[in-house]
Amino acid sequence: MSRIAIAKIALFLLCLLPAGLLAYAVFFGDPGPDPVARIVHETGAWTLRFLLVTLAVTPLRRFSGWNVLIRFRRMLGLYAFFYATLHLSAYLFLDLGAFWAQILTDIAKRPYITVGFTAWLLLIPLALTSTNTMMKRLGKRWQTLHRLSYLVAVLGVLHFYWLVKADVREPLIYAAILATLLLLRWRRLSGRS
Amino acid sequence: MRQRLFEPIPSSEITPESVYLDRRTVLRGLGAGLVTSLVGCDGKAEARAEVMPSATMPAAIPNLKTWPGSSQETKTSYRDVTGYNNFYEFGTAKGDPALRSGRFKPKPWTVEVSGEAEVTGRFDLDDLLKGITLEERIYRLRCVEAWSMVVPWNGFPLATLLNRFKPTSKAKYVRFETIQRPAEMPGQRSAIMDWPYQEGLRIDEAMHPLTLLAVGVYGRWLPNQNGAPLRLVVPWKYGFKSIKSIVRIRFTESQPHTSWSDMAPDEYGFYANVNPAVDHPRWSQASERRIAEGVSVFKSRIETRPFNGYAEQVASMYAGLDPKTLY
Numbered sequence: 001m002s003r004i005a006i007a008k009i010a011l012f013l014l015c016l017l018p019a020g021l022l023a024y025a026v027f028f029g030d031p032g033p034d035p036v037a038r039i040v041h042e043t044g045a046w047t048l049r050f051l052l053v054t055l056a057v058t059p060l061r062r063f064s065g066w067n068v069l070i071r072f073r074r075m076l077g078l079y080a081f082f083y084a085t086l087h088l089s090a091y092l093f094l095d096l097g098a099f100w101a102q103i104l105t106d107i108a109k110r111p112y113i114t115v116g117f118t119a120w121l122l123l124i125p126l127a128l129t130s131t132n133t134m135m136k137r138l139g140k141r142w143q144t145l146h147r148l149s150y151l152v153a154v155l156g157v158l159h160f161y162w163l164v165k166a167d168v169r170e171p172l173i174y175a176a177i178l179a180t181l182l183l184l185r186w187r188r189l190s191g192r193s
Numbered sequence: 194m195r196q197r198l199f200e201p202i203p204s205s206e207i208t209p210e211s212v213y214l215d216r217r218t219v220l221r222g223l224g225a226g227l228v229t230s231l232v233g234c235d236g237k238a239e240a241r242a243e244v245m246p247s248a249t250m251p252a253a254i255p256n257l258k259t260w261p262g263s264s265q266e267t268k269t270s271y272r273d274v275t276g277y278n279n280f281y282e283f284g285t286a287k288g289d290p291a292l293r294s295g296r297f298k299p300k301p302w303t304v305e306v307s308g309e310a311e312v313t314g315r316f317d318l319d320d321l322l323k324g325i326t327l328e329e330r331i332y333r334l335r336c337v338e339a340w341s342m343v344v345p346w347n348g349f350p351l352a353t354l355l356n357r358f359k360p361t362s363k364a365k366y367v368r369f370e371t372i373q374r375p376a377e378m379p380g381q382r383s384a385i386m387d388w389p390y391q392e393g394l395r396i397d398e399a400m401h402p403l404t405l406l407a408v409g410v411y412g413r414w415l416p417n418q419n420g421a422p423l424r425l426v427v428p429w430k431y432g433f434k435s436i437k438s439i440v441r442i443r444f445t446e447s448q449p450h451t452s453w454s455d456m457a458p459d460e461y462g463f464y465a466n467v468n469p470a471v472d473h474p475r476w477s478q479a480s481e482r483r484i485a486e487g488v489s490v491f492k493s494r495i496e497t498r499p500f501n502g503y504a505e506q507v508a509s510m511y512a513g514l515d516p517k518t519l520y
Contacts, residue, residue, distance in 0.1 A: 026490065031490070033273040033277035033287075034484050035493075039490070097493070098492070111475070165338065166285065166456065
């Protein structure tokens with residue numbers, strides 16, 4: 001097996017670890033006082049982290065010169081979609097559970113849920129077009145389409161910021177990292193680097 | 194936990210033994226829960242595992258009277274009542290109050306009474322409690338964040354205390370204030386809120402027989418994280434109305450300022466009555482997640498009741514008011 005293949009397997013398992021540990025804690029360990037809130041919160045936080053890590057691959061590759069990093073980007077992006085789907089499912093099936101009537105009003109009336117749900121919807125075409133075949137078929141348009149990931153990350157951070165009651169320090173950390181990553185791209189796109 | 198790294202190392206000479214032992218138990222809990230603590234990057238919620246072990250719980254309160262109106266619902270465990278709550282004076286994570294309140298000294302304690310009353314001044318809490326019968330009352334607690342608990346409080350009706358000060362006819366409201374001690378309350382060192390925390394009730398709400406001043410929980414004196422040594426419990430209102438660690442009580446003629454309502458008036462009203470018909474602008478108040486023993490992760494949500502299920506006792510106080518304003 002090539003070193004890349006081994007590294008990919010290792011990364012795959014590493015990215016799965018947060019979900020595995022969470023599931024273990026909830027079903028076999030100490031789930032804490034409000035397990036549903038914890039599941040929703042942690043899967044949401046991991047979604048944001050994976051979105052930011054995925055967006056960091058290109059700048060990191062440019063600064064370090066490690067072109068090999070690009071080979072792991074698809075997996076990181078798909079993990080962002082994986083955690084986003086867990087997050088949404090936990091909200092729908094665990095948190096709202098039997099309170100289905102609340103779901104539609106929540107999505108329509110609560111800006112932070114509208115924004116979060118939109119971000120998840122936008123991730124679907126990105127996940128579907130992540131295969132080699134689709135990359136080839138879309139050609140140049142693939143990159144344009146996948147620039148949607150910037151918007152997804154912005155919506156994701158906004159989603160977190162809007163739901164916090166008073167202490168916005170944690171969402172602001174995510175916002176600062178995202179702003180840095182976007183700024184690095186903007187400088188490059190506008191030819192200022 | 195992050196902030197604690199920058200605090201001086203606790204010394205057993207200046208830290209009460211119970212608190213000192215409690216911290217060691219917290220650390221042991223962290224070791225034992227290594228697997229779970231890896232799950233969260235902030236490591237806050239996880240550290241609650243062993244908070245308040247039986248050996249270091251506050252002393253039991255003698256001669257508690259039982260109260261016939263207590264809720265029959267499954268209670269929230271002592272561990273969760275004392276390990277998971279909001280008390281921003283100690284930090285904004287729900288495990289922070291238990292983890293970061295070890296330095297707080299609830300003794301000795303004085304309460305300053307002022308305003309529209311015949312008897313005013315500074316009173317020692319021990320003197321105020323003389324001759325008062327403490328009861329156990331199991332109340333539902335509904336947080337504005339849409340989670341709820343069932344808590345056996347120990348205390349006495351607020352009216353019993355307020356009547357001793359002989360409020361005058363000008364006393365239309367009562368204002369309460371939490372202590373401000375940034376040295377002992379690490380959350381007060383950040384400008385998350387405008388300290389000190391303040392709350393208020395209309396005089397008839399304050400005098401209502403359900404309105405409780407609590408000094409204990411689960412038959413034991415209040416631990417620091419739950420608002421020691423004296424806190425309010427207003428079971429038909431969102432939890433933030435039940436102000437903790439009270440040092441000032443003032444009878445006023447006009448409606449007092451209240452912390453959350455000052456900060457976000459469109460989100461938190463003065464009344465803050467539990468009202469499933471009026472949603473918080475950012476989330477629904479129609480239902481709530483119940484935190485209690487034996488609640489399944491698949492069935493934790495229940496319907497929220499008007500006035501948190503105390504409508505029969507309190508709804509008449511709001512007869513003339515537009516229900517839409519009662520949030």
